[in-house]
Amino acid sequence: MQSIKLIATDYDDTLVGRDNSMVLVSAFKDELYDLKREQGTKWAIVTGRRFRDMITALKMFSIRGLRPDFLIVSEGYIYVRRKFGFFPMISWNFSMWRQKHGIKKRLRHLIVEWKKELTSRWPNVTDKSLGRTHVWYVFKTEEECQAADAFLAEKIENYPELILFSRQNELYIGITFCCKGIALNEVAFQFNYDLDSIFAVGDGPNDVSMLNGSSAKLNACVGNACERLKRAVKESDGYIAEEKCVLGVVESIKHYREKGKNGR
Ligand SMILES: [Mg+2]
Secondary structure: OOOOOEEEEOOEOOOEOOOOOOOOHHHHHHHHHHHHHHHOOEEEEEOOOOHHHHHHHHHHHHHOOOOOOEEEEOOOEEEEEEOOEEEEOHHHHHHHHHHHHHHHHHHHHHHHHHHHHHHHHOOOOEEOOOOOOOEEEEOOOHHHHHHHHHHHHHHHOOOOOEEEEEEOOEEEEEEOOOOHHHHHHHHHHHOOOOHHHEEEEEOOHHHHHHHOOOOOOEEEEOOOOOHHHHHHHHHOOOEEOOOOHHHHHHHHHHHHHHHHHOOO
């Protein structure tokens, strides 16, 4: 049987859909419980959301008997579940915060300028940014988003510290090194997980870093994943599910478990 010691799942549009419905999450619970019983498998939620934005979701999961062992939030901050709740990996999180803060401080004037230009070009855009140096916009149409993507891509070209993500009508700028893949690698390093025994799954462009084969060898994406992620998963010989969201997660886990059973 394929050894799966750690399951890493993205949250939005992977475990739950846009409506935040958790109706189908019991299918995932069955798979996880089987793996926990058979192999002692642990579970990590890996999300771009902030810790505080996950509190309600964690409560809802807990009511359903689902408690992640690790929580990676804001793309890179790691929390570990202990007896009395989630505890931060202090030195890692502090180092991540300090480096992010340094980059944002250094590039603040530029980012603020780009944001001004962007909102004057697309005045109807919805600004969901969580601060002056955070960039997160929702456009009226996908075409507008693509045009804004091209506009910002040119701006950040000379700043490899920044990475641009866009999907459908949403656009977001992240910090290159503060990504899900690097954080997942740190969990693997600290808790002795072999990359061959890590299963990871997601749907969006910010999942590429953990699904390009460098953080988890059992990598997959759900059927509703963006094309950029599907390409990365395909190129690293991962699995592309047909089912969407949590059913795609379950399909992918079953795929790897079957693959192990058949010795392929
Ligand atoms: Mg997602």
